[in-house]
Amino acid sequence: MFRKEFGKKSVLLGTPTGVSAVLINGKTLHSIFKIPRKTNKFTSLKGEQARDMCNTMKDVKILILDEYSMIGCNTLSMINRRCKEALGNDKDFGGLMVILLGDIKQLPSVKDNPFFSKTQKSLLGKEGKALINNFEKVFVLKTSHRQANDQSFLNLLDKMSDMQMSSEDYRLLTSRFTYNVSVKEKDSFEDALRLFATKDEVKQYNIEKLAQLKDDSTGTPNPVLKIPAKHNCSQASKESTDSAEGLEKDIFLAKGCKIMLKSNVWLTHKLCNGTTGTVHDILFHPQKGTPSVILCNFPSYDGPSIIPGTKLVPIKAVLKSWTNSNGINCTRFQFPITLCYACSIHKSQGMTLEKAVINIGKSDFSLGLSYVAFSRVRCLTNLIIEPFLQKRLIPSPRTLATLEMRQDFLTL
Template sequence: MRSITSSPEVLERYVSDVDSSDSEDFDHKGKEKESGLSYLSKCKQRDSDPVNDKPRKMFNHSYGCLKYDYNIIQDLVKGIKDSVLTSNNLHYDYSKLSLEQIEVFNFFKSQLDLASSNSNIGVRRVIIQGKAGCGKSYLIHCMKQLAYEHGGPDSCVVLGPTGVSAKNIGGSTIHSFFRLPTRQSYFKRLVGQELHSFQEKHKNLSVVFIDEYPMVGCKLLAMIDQRCRELKDSSLPFGNLIIYLIGDIYQLKGVGDKALYDNNNPDQWTSLAQLGKAAISSFQKAFLLTEPQRYTDYTYSNFLDRLAVGMCTEEDCQMINSRHISRLTECELKKFEHAIRICSINEDVKEFNNEELMKVDTGIVRINAQNNCSTAFKSVDTYASGLANVLYLAINSRVMLKQNLNVSAGLVNGCLGYVTDILYDEGEKPPAIPRFVIVKFDNVDGYPYLNGGVPIQAIHCSWSINNISCSRVQLPLSLSWACTVHKSQSLTVELCQMNLGETDFELGLTYVALSRVKNLSSLVLMKPISLDHLNCVKRSRMFVERENFLEWLRQLN
């Protein structure tokens, strides 16, 4: 497969102001695909096709100083974390809750009533298991609103494991709220002034909601448990706070962590993972939500239920493959021309982003990261919190933010937008890092001075490998006409192209991808899916472990 960051032979023909020497460290081939609907409808792999030789516009790197006052933009950058670019003052109507949701809501209300009267609450740790589209987010909003009515906004916090999940529920990320390191091996207890400030800031906290709980692995849950104990200076599980875990166990587990349902040789796990296993075992009650609220296509909803447990039929296989690209008319395909593509593997994501970048006729800019040593230069992006060694951008390119800038405003890791300006200081040019990249993000009201855009600057990331201190400076952006299934997990999209490969390499991959849309007509498959692929979850060792976990939840119900 070809990728943006390793395809200079093709890309450099379109990139502005880049010397040939800039590409010497990369030695892979690239390719150009035909653009527009013709490519989407044919979807052919054309490895030998020549690059289109038509003249392309060169990027004008000097226009920014004339168009904007950089001092104003710099002030906007400084205020991003404190800005309120969007607001959500919605009132949630409790009467719109379903019967299943009302049962949970009333139970939570009884907990708050007991707490208000200083009575023994009894059950404090609850799991809400709900399949995709059953209204978990609306229920969380209603319960949060009720908690605010009882104890004020300081009494309750809503958290998510990722920026997108936190944004969806109007909350914060788990890591930022609990002051957790991104690398679990760096976790340590809070002490001294740091502990005191944490306790003082959240002294009125009594309720914690954690959404997308399957992404919270055993090690992360152990860290949450420890922080709650520190907050309340208590030896009881989660500091005796009221804790709700909400989500769908059929979703993907957290990366680099043990799934909460994993029971494979726990005696060989790290001590942190073992503590997390004990923490999940301390939960006392569960609610199972099964009524679909999001889906208008109940045939599709029922199909997803069977997909989750590997019980799809030949009819299901025929139904889903009716959305293969070869089966759709030109008129149907046209509405998917700008839809996001969800892929199971990174190589397919990079290849499609490469293809789409080639179509942009505003001049492609190569941006080299600043690495402090050769070890940092050779490090993969994951070591550097997703910062790319080489980033290609263009005005009008589709991008994803790779850092949480302001969760309440929607500027989170995973939010999408379009580049509207690439601004260099006077005398600077590619492949240097621009002073600012202006991005107009979806569903975010940016700054009027930037026509609704938000200024993004390079960030610094440090890590160590074999006692070698590494650092990288780069823009926290990536091309995102396509994204991985993992990155899409908290998204619901109106339209979607999907490339799901031959089989799942992780339990629940296809289920998560196909549940990003509300109905069958909202997706187009780039490759057909076999019945064996649809039912491949049963071949996973973790399938049985997950079913056992669900049975435990039923017993707690």
């Protein structure tokens, strides 16, 4: 509608994650606005980057930001500044009409202050808070299409989002606890994605599943290949996966294993951070004997293939660079993939799953954790749940305080 009225390039769609970018046929906020992962690295664009930004924005009239609960005040402020720079207009967002979409009751940004936070320490955060308070109209969508065919499950999720679960709601969930599901039905969940609260649990489960892979013809275990990353210094080798923008120090792979992309490879053809697939083969450098290409099959891929009629894509190693807390320049060279028999609940936000097996952990260390986990499927029978006590659903004093801030934000 907007494009018909204002032109083909008049609407710009942005979202925090690669998964949601594919769903809305948009781009990630970091790729559109050249936003650094650390806010203290944010500066005005110069040279070719500035020209590219101007070209991207010159015909834009409407900016639509999806999954807004994951954006946060600092990021919103950086988007605002980029729009002003590119359009040469000092009004908020360079004078653009801005539309925020999403569910504030889902998980907030991991490394940013949520819009409902009352305390902003940085200048960017304070600017972002002022910007969000300047939005004039709110439209509340009350129909959930994902769970439209399971009203009791939908009602349960609504109460879970506000952490107001009753004993009756808990009893309904227990009907899908592992000990209440038949062996036959459990077998139908064998290939379902497992969702865990922590990355350590995800890693442990993925390694266990990898070790169980067997050759279809011989029944013997598939050989597992360990691929260590290459670093420019010893300090880089000690840095976390997050520091290296998702690249792991070591990855373990085998033919036929399930994998997930950890970076945006080709958004246009649905190869983004979060895209899942399987390893078809591992190709080695003829002289060095080291892995040079991971040949992967991605069911959602819709671009050209190296083998006509297939969805095979060659994935090569990429280089990520950063400056650590001691001011040392670090680099990591690694394949941007990870095992994906399981993923974190945070990573699942934006996904719609046919089936899932869920372990929500000991507590909601981030408001919205349980709600996001359970709402990935269309109906309750598409879940198997690792048992937990009812008290797990009772919010802590800290969570209640955060919940109150969010409620105050919703009633502004």
